[in-house]
Structures are given as structure tokens and as C-alpha cells.
Amino acid sequence: MKFSFNHITLVPGGRYILQLSTIAMIWVVVSCGNETTPQNITFAEHIAPIIYKNCTSCHREGEAGPFSLLSFEDVSSRSKLIKFVTETRFMPPWPADPAYTHFIDEKVLTEQEIALIGKWVDEGCNAGDMSKMPSVPSFPAGSQLGKPDLIIKFRDVFKIPGDGKDRFMLMRIPYELESDKYIKTIEVVPDNRKLLHHVNAQLLSYDPDKRKDVIKGEVxxxxxDFPTTLEAYKALxxxxxxxxxxxxxxxxxxxxPGVTPPIYPNGIGGFKMAKKGAIFLKDIHYGPSRIDTSDQTSFNVFFADGAPKRPTMEFQMGTYGVSPVVPPLVIPPDTIMKFTSDYKVPFDISILTVNPHMHLLGKTFLAYATTIQGDTIPLIRINKWDFRWQYFYTYKKMLKIPAGSIIHVEAVFDNTRKNPNNPFSPPKLVEEREGSMRTSDEMLQFIITYLPYKTGDENISLETKK
Ligand code: HEC
Known part of the structure; x- marks a missing residue:
């Protein structure tokens, strides 16, 4: 495998986190000791359930969170910081504004929960009656969905040098099966949960006459290392x-991190997996590491009984999409600029999932649809873009967008030095560059997973995972 180690240092959110950590160190000194003041908010009864439900999926051994949040000690020793990160809604990370639209598996604390944490901290972190503690949540190591029919693994261990740099990779995980298969879903099982930050996977289907050996080659x-996507695809x-x-x-x-595998209920979704193919990771991001380490992520494949009844479809607006970015995505240095993209929906659709995508200069994102009658259907609003948390947001129920509606996307980019994620200092002209996926170039995309509308779709809940 060829890897080059002279990377541009991109530490999205780095400065902010660093500041918080410094504050944390000071706070540890003043944070709760063993002194108990009489009060009725207790860890055992009130705080542990909130932490287990909203924090522990990432804050436990080997996961993406920098420390575990499981025991009373774990939480009380960082109580001031926890109060701060919850009040500012820095944690749990969930960029979508819950005052605009709701999604499944939403990671959002209610105002009451935030207030409860704050009060518990102010009152001195009472442990309470430990026999009343909820049971520690269990996180199955292999699969959250059951026994997979097939496991596909990285062919080689991917080595990550301890150079403190982020890595944005393209990877190809080739496989060969006995025959073509229909698939219900594929679940990503990270090996290095500390560093694997996000993955977006496509599937390649080879015609055996056109590619003799799918396994060989660069992975x-x-x-x-590549000026264009095309060159990177060839090198891979x-x-x-x-x-x-x-x-x-x-x-x-x-x-x-912390996201349960995507799976739609009621025979929705699914796809065909060719006998000869590859899982293609178009977007895989490893966070920085100070020690030499490695990753060998695997993929659990769940077969379906037959061809998908309602296979999902996808279109994207903006960069490379069905509708252009207006004006063209060119952001001069020291400016904050707004860009839009509009798409007229040609037939009735039911939206399942949306994924807003920008890079480091993103500041805010908004998408809604306007029907012919002039009604507004809110889709998603992100008030503070966070490059690190680009979720695929699935609605609780499918959202019908009638034919003729306009989907309107509005995004603001901040190319000033006040943006702590700006990859350039001093700021430089940043633009969308044909065929480039570099994080220091910009993109504005809104990816929509949908089905052609069927009567009753708006009543189908997408929450049950099967
Ligand atoms: C989806 C994964 C995830 C969830 C859920 C989550 N965290 Fe975090 N948390 C992280 C990661 C990753 C970091 C490291 C900073 C970063 O990458 O943004 C972090 C950092 C922190 C920090 C340290 C901040 C600093 O800069 O020093 C605190 C405190 C924290 N989380 C508390 C919480 C609490 C409390 C909850 C639940 C209410 C929670 N987190 C939920 C992933 C998560």
C-alpha cells in the first residue's frame, strides 16, 4: 500500500476543543469532592439515566469520546465541564436544530435534562442511593442487529502513524461471493473506534467478463495525494x-460514532450485491493519533429474502448534483457568504433521509420545500455547522414532497480568520474545484434519500429497526 505522511494539518474543531480542555484542567481542582449537601437530585436516580441514554454510547472504553462516562466517579470528577458542554449544547453532538425538525435516534437533551444536570452540579454532585442505579447499558461488540450472514473485512490492516494528523482516505474492500445476493443492510463495525470518525460507503458491482480479478490492486x-477524484479512483x-x-x-x-446502523423497516430499502464487487469507502475519516496504531474495520452484511420491494433512491443538490450552487461556490478571503441551490421536484416523493454536506468553512445550513400552494415543509436547519458531525438524518416518518415543490437549500460559509476551522491562515480564496474532494476545497451538497410516493407513506414509522 502506498501512503504518504506529509499531511496538511487539519484539526477540525481543534482550537475550540483545546480551549475547553484547558478549562477542564482548572475545573478538575474545584470539581465535586465527597462533601454531600442535602438535596434531592442524585446521580443514582436522576443523572445516571440521562448520561447512559445520551453519552455512554461514545463515552466508554475504546469509543470515540475522550473518557468514559459510566461510574459516579467518571461523571462527578468532570461535573463542571459536563455542565458547561451540556448547557452550550456542545454535547451530545447533534448539529440539527430540534426546534426545526425531528429525526430518529436524535441526540438532544431536553431543557429539563440540562437544568437537572446543572442543578445537580451546583448542589455538589450527590451520589444518592447506589442501589437505585439503572443498569449499565450494554453495547454488543460484534453487531447491533443480530448475526450477520456475511462479514467482509479490510484485506490488510490499515496502519495509522502517530503524527497527530487527520486522514481522509478512499478505500476499496473487494470481495467475491458464490452468486449475486440481495442485501437488507450493511453494518459498519469499526475496529479502531477511537480514531474512525466517519465512513460513507458505496457498493461496486463488477461484470465478471470486464474485470477478471477484483481482489488485486491498491486498497x-x-x-x-490526488488533484482529481478520477485520478484517485484509478490509483485505487x-x-x-x-x-x-x-x-x-x-x-x-x-x-x-454512537450511531446505530441504518436500516429501514417494512420492506423499504435494500439492494443487490454482485458476485464480484467491492465496498467502496468514498469518504473515510480517521482522527489524529499521537501513537502508531492501526485499523481493520469490518462490514456485517445481512441478506434479504428477495429483490427489494421498494428500493430507495438518492439525488443530490449542489456540487455535482441536480441543481447548481448559486452563485458559483467561490469564497473570497475574509468574507462570510451565502449560497443557495433550488430544485423542482418532478413527481411526488417520500423523503426518508437527508445529509447536508460542506467542508471546514461551513457556518450554517438550511433546507426546506415550498409547495405550489405556497406551504413550507421544513427539512433541516443547522445553526452551527460542525464539520465533524455529518449525520445522515432519518425522519421519524416519511415526508411527502408533492410534485412541483421547490426544495430550497441555503448555506453560509465563513472564510474569515474568526472561523477556528479555517484551513488557511491568513484566509485564502476557497472554491469548489472540479473533481476535487480535498477538505481544504469547499463543497455544498444536500443528499436526499427518497421513494416515489405511495398513499399512506406519511404514516409509516421509520423507527422500528428490523
Ligand atoms: C456521538 C458521540 C458522543 C456523544 C453521544 C457524546 N459525546 Fe462527549 N465527546 C465526544 C467526542 C468525540 C469528544 C471529543 C471532542 C470532539 O471530538 O468534539 C467529546 C468530548 C466531550 C467532553 C470534553 C470536552 C472538552 O473539550 O474537553 C465532555 C465533557 C463530553 N464530551 C461530555 C459529554 C456528555 C455529558 C454527553 C452526553 C450528554 C456526551 N459527551 C455525549 C463524543 C460524544
Whole structure:
């Protein structure tokens, strides 16, 4: 495998986190000791249930959170910081504004929960009657969905040097099966949960006559080593033997820390997996590490009984999409600029999932639909863009958008030095560059997973995972 180690240092959110951590160190000194003041908010009865439900999925051994939040000690020793990060809604990370639209598996604390944590901290962190503690949540190591029919693993261990840099990779995980299969879902099982930050996976289906050996070739390349996507795809040995490209199924799975695997109920979704193919990670991000380490993530594949009844479809607005970015995405240095994209929906659709996508200069994001009658259907609002938390947001119920409606996207980019994530200091002109996926170039995309509308879709709950 070829990897180059001279990376641009991109530490999204780095400065902010650093500041918070410094405050944390001071706070540890003044945080709760053993002194108990009489009060009735207790860890055992009130705080532990909130922490277990909203924090422990990421804050436990080996996960993405920097420390565990399981025991009374874990929480009380960081109580002031926890009060701060919950009051500012920095934690749990959930950029979508819950005052605008709701999604399944929403990671949002209620005002009451935030107030309860604050009061508990102010009152001195009472442990309470430990026999009343809720049971510690269990997180199955292999799969959250059951026994997979097939497990596909990285062919080689991916080595991550301890150079303190983020890595944005493209990876190809080839496989061969006995026959074509229909798939219900694919679940990402990270090996290095500390560093694997996000994955968005596509599926490549090869025609066995066009590609003799799918296994051979390069399996991982670094996005920053290639000026264009096309060159990166070639270096990754994606093409057929004759240089043409295989068929690609978009967004077959995705992963972020603490997120449960994507699966739609009621026979919705699913796709075909060719006998010869590859899972193609178009977007895989490893966070920085100070020690040499590695990752060998695997993919649990769940077969379906037959062809999908209602396979989901996808379109994207903005960069490379069905509707252009207006004005063209060019952001001069020292400016804060707004861009839009409008798309007229050609037939009735039912939206399942949306994914707003920008890079480091993103500041805010808004999307809504306007019907012919002039009604507004809110889709998603992000008041403080966070490059690190690009969720695929699934609605609780499908959202009908009638034919003729306009989906309107509005995004603001901050290319000033006040943006702590600005990859350039001093700021430089940043733009969308043809075929580039570099994080220091910009993108504005809104990816929509949908079905052609059927009567009653708006009543189907997407919450049950099967
Ligand atoms: C989806 C995963 C996830 C969830 C859920 C989550 N955290 Fe975090 N938390 C992180 C990560 C990752 C970091 C490291 C900072 C970063 O990457 O933004 C972090 C950092 C922190 C920090 C340290 C902040 C600093 O800069 O020093 C605190 C405190 C914290 N989380 C508390 C919580 C609490 C309390 C909850 C629940 C109410 C929670 N977190 C839920 C992933 C999560």
C-alpha cells in the first residue's frame, strides 16, 4: 500500500476543543469532592439515566469520546465541564436544530435534562442511593442487529502513524461471493473506534467478463495525494480491465460514532450485491493519533429474502448534483457568504433521509420545500455547522414532497480568520474545484434519500429497526 505522511494539518474543531480542555484542567481542582449537601437530585436516580441514554454510547472504553462516562466517579470528577458542554449544547453532538425538525435516534437533551444536570452540579454532585442505579447499558461488540450472514473485512490492516494528523482516505474492500445476493443492510463495525470518525460507503458491482480479478490492486489512497477524484479512483484500481467503470450503488451504509446502523423497516430499502464487487469507502475519516496504531474495520452484511420491494433512491443538490450552487461556490478571503441551490421536484416523493454536506468553512445550513400552494415543509436547519458531525438524518416518518415543490437549500460559509476551522491562515480564496474532494476545497451538497410516493407513506414509522 502506498501512503504518504506529509499531511496538511487539519484539526477540525481543534482550537475550540483545546480551549475547553484547558478549562477542564482548572475545573478538575474545584470539581465535586465527597462533601454531600442535602438535596434531592442524585446521580443514582436522576443523572445516571440521562448520561447512559445520551453519552455512554461514545463515552466508554475504546469509543470515540475522550473518557468514559459510566461510574459516579467518571461523571462527578468532570461535573463542571459536563455542565458547561451540556448547557452550550456542545454535547451530545447533534448539529440539527430540534426546534426545526425531528429525526430518529436524535441526540438532544431536553431543557429539563440540562437544568437537572446543572442543578445537580451546583448542589455538589450527590451520589444518592447506589442501589437505585439503572443498569449499565450494554453495547454488543460484534453487531447491533443480530448475526450477520456475511462479514467482509479490510484485506490488510490499515496502519495509522502517530503524527497527530487527520486522514481522509478512499478505500476499496473487494470481495467475491458464490452468486449475486440481495442485501437488507450493511453494518459498519469499526475496529479502531477511537480514531474512525466517519465512513460513507458505496457498493461496486463488477461484470465478471470486464474485470477478471477484483481482489488485486491498491486498497487505500489518501485524498490529498490526488488533484482529481478520477485520478484517485484509478490509483485505487476501481476501473474494469478495459478502463471503464463498474456500476456503483450510492450510500449503502454510513457510520459515525454512537450511531446505530441504518436500516429501514417494512420492506423499504435494500439492494443487490454482485458476485464480484467491492465496498467502496468514498469518504473515510480517521482522527489524529499521537501513537502508531492501526485499523481493520469490518462490514456485517445481512441478506434479504428477495429483490427489494421498494428500493430507495438518492439525488443530490449542489456540487455535482441536480441543481447548481448559486452563485458559483467561490469564497473570497475574509468574507462570510451565502449560497443557495433550488430544485423542482418532478413527481411526488417520500423523503426518508437527508445529509447536508460542506467542508471546514461551513457556518450554517438550511433546507426546506415550498409547495405550489405556497406551504413550507421544513427539512433541516443547522445553526452551527460542525464539520465533524455529518449525520445522515432519518425522519421519524416519511415526508411527502408533492410534485412541483421547490426544495430550497441555503448555506453560509465563513472564510474569515474568526472561523477556528479555517484551513488557511491568513484566509485564502476557497472554491469548489472540479473533481476535487480535498477538505481544504469547499463543497455544498444536500443528499436526499427518497421513494416515489405511495398513499399512506406519511404514516409509516421509520423507527422500528428490523
Ligand atoms: C456521538 C458521540 C458522543 C456523544 C453521544 C457524546 N459525546 Fe462527549 N465527546 C465526544 C467526542 C468525540 C469528544 C471529543 C471532542 C470532539 O471530538 O468534539 C467529546 C468530548 C466531550 C467532553 C470534553 C470536552 C472538552 O473539550 O474537553 C465532555 C465533557 C463530553 N464530551 C461530555 C459529554 C456528555 C455529558 C454527553 C452526553 C450528554 C456526551 N459527551 C455525549 C463524543 C460524544
Amino acid at each position: 487505500a489512497v489518501d485524498v490529498k 484500481d476501481l476501473p474494469n480491465d478495459d478502463g471503464t467503470f463498474p456500476m456503483m450503488t450510492q450510500s449503502v451504509t454510513n457510520y459515525l
